[in-house]
Amino acid sequence: MEQTIEEILRDTRFYELLLGFDRQIADAAHAGPCRECGCKLHWGSFDRKPRGVPAGLGREHTRRFSLCCAKDGCRTRETPSSLRFLGRKVYLGAMVVLISAMQSGLNPARMKRLKALVGVSRRTVLRWRDWWTSAFTESPFWRAHRALAPAASTADLPASLLRSFDGAIKRQLISLLRFLGPITTGRGILQAI
Numbered sequence: 050m051e052q053t054i055e056e057i058l059r060d061t062r063f064y065e066l067l068l069g070f071d072r073q074i075a076d077a078a079h080a081g082p083c084r085e086c087g088c089k090l091h092w093g094s095f096d097r098k099p100r101g102v103p104a105g106l107g108r109e110h111t112r113r114f115s116l117c118c119a120k121d122g123c124r125t126r127e128t129p130s131s132l133r134f135l136g137r138k139v140y141l142g143a144m145v146v147l148i149s150a151m152q153s154g155l156n157p158a159r160m161k162r163l164k165a166l167v168g169v170s171r172r173t174v175l176r177w178r179d180w181w182t183s184a185f186t187e188s189p190f191w192r193a194h195r196a197l198a199p200a201a202s203t204a205d206l207p208a209s210l211l212r213s214f215d216g217a218i219k220r221q222l223i224s225l226l227r228f229l230g231p232i233t234t235g236r237g238i239l240q241a242i
């Protein structure tokens with residue numbers, strides 16, 4: 050049976066899966082050269098302090114993979130895209146997507162469960178929804194990529210975008226987090242609000 054959104058939010062295996070994807074992306078970047086000078090890249094990962102991380106997950110789940118050029122005088126930092134950290138948002142990307150996409154409304158009972166589960170307040174969720182329909186839809190990324198998801202309606206983000214990917218909810222979420230990669234780092238990074 051398909052998991053509910055709340056079950057996914059506390060499913061540690063799901064976070065392990067996302068960590069594995071991030072590791073693959075970072076390893077591929079590590080194998081390549083510095084984009085400024087062509088030298089070797091060293092690891093320069095750093096700790097984030099995301100909120101809402103489920104109990105039982107190790108320290109590696111709060112670590113943002115990052116690289117740094119080994120050459121003196123260059124030292125260019127390269128932070129690969131991530132399926133876990135949605136730009137500078139303090140909650141994990143999966144939470145920002147799933148909770149913002151909840152269709153049946155933020156009734157008090159549900160808000161109470163979400164507060165207990167990931168510590169998120171109603172005000173934060175409303176702010177996320179606002180972010181999807183303003184900062185996100187106005188971003189160069191969305192203007193360039195919205196044609197890839199023609200069924201997604203701006204007024205109903207991110208739920209309509211999530212639904213535009215194939216498969217069960219978890220697979221849709223992974224596809225969406227992958228799609229959002231360009232806004233998680235570098236020049237395309239979207240500010241948290």
Ligand SMILES: [Zn+2]
Binds near residue numbers: 088120
């Ligand atoms: Zn360099």
